Amino acid sequence: MKEDTGSIKSGLNEQEVIQQVNNDEDKMPEIEKVERPLTKNYFKKPPFEERKHLCPVCEDIFVSPVQIKECGHRLCQHCYKTIWRSPEPKCPKCSGDLDDKIPDVDQAFENDMNELPCRCINHEWGCKVEVPFTQMITHKGECEYSDILCDNDCGAKFQRRFKQKHLDKDCPKKIISCPYCDDRHLRENKKEHLEDCLLIPLPCPNKCDKTLTIPRGQLDEHIEKECPRAKLMCEFESLGCQHRCSREKMAKHMKSEIIGHVKMIFGVVLEQKEKLDNHAQKFEEHETIMKQVDSRVGDLEKIAHSQIIWRIEDYTRKLKEAKAGNAETLFSPTFTTSKHGYRLCASVCLNGDGKGKGTHMSVFVSVLKGAFDALLKWPFHYRVTFFLLNQHENPEERKHVKFSIKPNPIPDNEPFLGRPRLEKNASFGGAKFIKHEEIESGNFIKDDTVFLKVSVDCDGLSEP
Numbered sequence: 001m002k003e004d005t006g007s008i009k010s011g012l013n014e015q016e017v018i019q020q021v022n023n024d025e026d027k028m029p030e031i032e033k034v035e036r037p038l039t040k041n042y043f044k045k046p047p048f049e050e051r052k053h054l055c056p057v058c059e060d061i062f063v064s065p066v067q068i069k070e071c072g073h074r075l076c077q078h079c080y081k082t083i084w085r086s087p088e089p090k091c092p093k094c095s096g097d098l099d100d101k102i103p104d105v106d107q108a109f110e111n112d113m114n115e116l117p118c119r120c121i122n123h124e125w126g127c128k129v130e131v132p133f134t135q136m137i138t139h140k141g142e143c144e145y146s147d148i149l150c151d152n153d154c155g156a157k158f159q160r161r162f163k164q165k166h167l168d169k170d171c172p173k174k175i176i177s178c179p180y181c182d183d184r185h186l187r188e189n190k191k192e193h194l195e196d197c198l199l200i201p202l203p204c205p206n207k208c209d210k211t212l213t214i215p216r217g218q219l220d221e222h223i224e225k226e227c228p229r230a231k232l233m234c235e236f237e238s239l240g241c242q243h244r245c246s247r248e249k250m251a252k253h254m255k256s257e258i259i260g261h262v263k264m265i266f267g268v269v270l271e272q273k274e275k276l277d278n279h280a281q282k283f284e285e286h287e288t289i290m291k292q293v294d295s296r297v298g299d300l301e302k303i304a305h306s307q308i309i310w311r312i313e314d315y316t317r318k319l320k321e322a323k324a325g326n327a328e329t330l331f332s333p334t335f336t337t338s339k340h341g342y343r344l345c346a347s348v349c350l351n352g353d354g355k356g357k358g359t360h361m362s363v364f365v366s367v368l369k370g371a372f373d374a375l376l377k378w379p380f381h382y383r384v385t386f387f388l389l390n391q392h393e394n395p396e397e398r399k400h401v402k403f404s405i406k407p408n409p410i411p412d413n414e415p416f417l418g419r420p421r422l423e424k425n426a427s428f429g430g431a432k433f434i435k436h437e438e439i440e441s442g443n444f445i446k447d448d449t450v451f452l453k454v455s456v457d458c459d460g461l462s463e464p
Contacts, residue, residue, distance in 0.1 A: 053113060053116070055074070055075055055076045055079055056073070056075070056092045056093050057075055057076065057079035057082070057083065057092050058076060058079055061113070062074065062075075062076055062109075062110070062113060063076045063077070063078065064076060064077040064078075064105075064110065065077070065105075065106045065109050065110050065113070066080050066103040066104060066105055066106060067103060067104045067105075067106040067109070068080075068091055068096070068098060068103055068104075069099070069100055069103065069104055070091070070096050070097070070098070070099060071091050071093070071094050071096045073091050073092075073093045073094065074106055074109060075092070075103075077103075077105075080103050083098065084098060084101055113133060114132060114133050114134040115132045115133070115134070116132065116133050117130050117131070117132060117133075118130065118131060118132070118133050118136050120136070120139060120140070120143055120145070121136075121140065121143075122143050122145035122146055125145045125159070126145055127143055127144070127145040129143070142160075143160065144159065144160050144161035145159050145160070145161065146159065146160050147159060147160075148160050148163065150166060150167075150171055150173070151167075152167075152171055152173035152174055153173060154171050154172050154173040154174075156170065156171065171187060172186065172187050172188035173186055173187070173188065174186070174187050175187075176190065178193060178194075178197055178199075180197055180199040180200045180201070180215075181197055181198065181199040181200075183197070197216065198215060198216050198217030199215045199216070199217065200215065200216050201213035201214065201215060202214060202215075202216050202219060204219070204222065204223070204227055204229075205219075205223070206223065206227050206229035206230055207229070208227050208228050208229045208230075227247065228246065228247050228248035229246050229247070229248065230246065230247050231244060231245070231246060232244065232245065232246070232247055232250055234250070234253065234254075234257075235254070236261045236264055236265075239261070239264040239265065239267075239268055240264050241257070241260070241261065241264065243257070306337045306338065306341075306455065306456045306457075306458050307335070307453065307454060307455040307456065308332060308333070308335040308346065308453070308454050309389070309451055309452075309453045310332040310333070310346060310348075310451065310452040310453070310454065311449060311451055312330065312348070312449065312450050312451070312452060313448065313449050314448060314449075315350070315445055315448050315449060315450050316448055317448075318330065318350055319350045319351060319436075322349065322350045322351035323351045323358075328349055328350075328351065328353075329347050329348070329349050329353075330347065330348050330349075330350070331345055331346070331347045332345060332346040332347065332348075332452075332454070333345075334368060335454075336370070337382070337456050337458040338458070340372040340375065341370075341372070341376070341458065342367060342370060342376060342380060342382075342456075342458070343367070343368040343369070343370030343371075343373075344365055344366065344367060344368060344454075344456065345365070345366050345368050345424065346363065346364070346365050346366075346386075346452065346454045347363070347364045347365070347366065347427055347429075348361065348362065348363050348364075348452060349361070349362040349363075349364075352431065352432075353431055354431040355431045355432060356430075356431040356432040356433070357431075359432075359435060359436060360431065360432045360433060360434060360435055360436065361388075361433050361434050361435075361436070361439060362429065362430065362431045362432070362433055363386045363403065363429045363430055363433045363452065363454075364427035364428060364429030364430075365384050365386075365427060365428065365429055365454060366424045366425055366426070366427045366428075367380050367416070367417065367420055367424065367425045368420060368423065368424045368425075369420040369422070369423055369424065370420075373419050373420070376419075378417075378418055378419040379407070379409040379413065379414065379417035379418050379419075380407060380409075380417045380418075381407050381409045381417065382407070382456050382457055382458040383404060383405070383406045383407075383456070383457040384404070384405055384407070384429075384454065384455070384456055384457075385402060385403070385404040385405075385454070385455045385456075385457070386402070386403045386404070386429065386430065386433060386452065386453070386454055387400045387401065387402050387452070387453040387454075387455070388400060388401040388433070388434055388439070388444055388450065388451075388452060388453075389444070389450075389451040389452070389453055390442065390443050390444060391443055391444065391445070391446040391451070392443040397443075398443075399442075400453075401433070401434045401438070401442075401444070403429075403430045403433050405428065405429060405430065407428065413428075416428045
């Protein structure tokens, strides 16, 4: 047994002992508060007796009651542990010393307490249920008078008995179905949906039939095609009739104004006849002009394609690759001397070819196989001129480099100028077109781009 240090004075009555035990904060830890399903106020008296069923330490109903061996008094288990941790553990009722750290569990007394009849905590709200103490926790989770939150997280709080009423009439977060189109949406969006629902029945805005309701989606069609009170313009409005009346009265107007409408039609016929006569005369004049224009366009088409301006980008990189032996020759898009003329292709060796290798840019042209070769004159004998275009900002300062070659149609040049037997003939041109130094210093490169123009002195008129 622990030594008595005299912290609890002898001769004190029961209430004074309890008060000293509860207030002695320096010697004993604070009594732990234990959550109880019910407080003493909900037990039915009798058989509930405060003197018998309340713990003298926490002054509330016993929770896991234990009995002090020496004196037989009862405490809550957690209250007993709290007193035992104090420097001088004594019984709060009789001040008797506590000798055992582990007291006797009073299971029989706890069983008796569990059978004590209790009122529901919601009795003041109308719940009449009285059940044994052990069943109160289960009842509390089922009590129709307990406050609950809406399952749909709308934030509403109400007694459980009003749950269905809330869901059926009030809950803004409940998903409901439109009675007209079966669309499913939240109740709070009902008004917005009904403003757009295409199947909701509406009366005709013209009040043509007080008993008639029409789905919103069909209302426009009803007004446009069926409603007898819809305002219409006369069918002869485009001819000058400005009469406007309801659909049900339009038949009467059409019948009474037959002569007037016929006169309108006759006037329009005369007007259109005059216009048709004028158009016929103009068509004859235009036909003559079109023949003249067609002849001129045909001549222009023959010479429209006699040249190409070739844009060569990334000049620095491509020249470097040519010097390294990669991609030595670049080929232009194909072009023709006219719509049905010779088909040609230009090529350039940025690092030169033949005698210009390594020092000059070389330019060439090849005759390609074309769709109209059978109609052309062979061998090819038209002068070809190459231009490296100067890109000086001032057009008056631009001096282009020019090289021209006139093919010599002799038998030895048949591989160059004859009608192509393969996809293209051998190329001909100039190996020393322009030196590299002149290109770099003469405003021929701008934005790392050069322009090569190839022109053929072919008027196209002698071609088909």
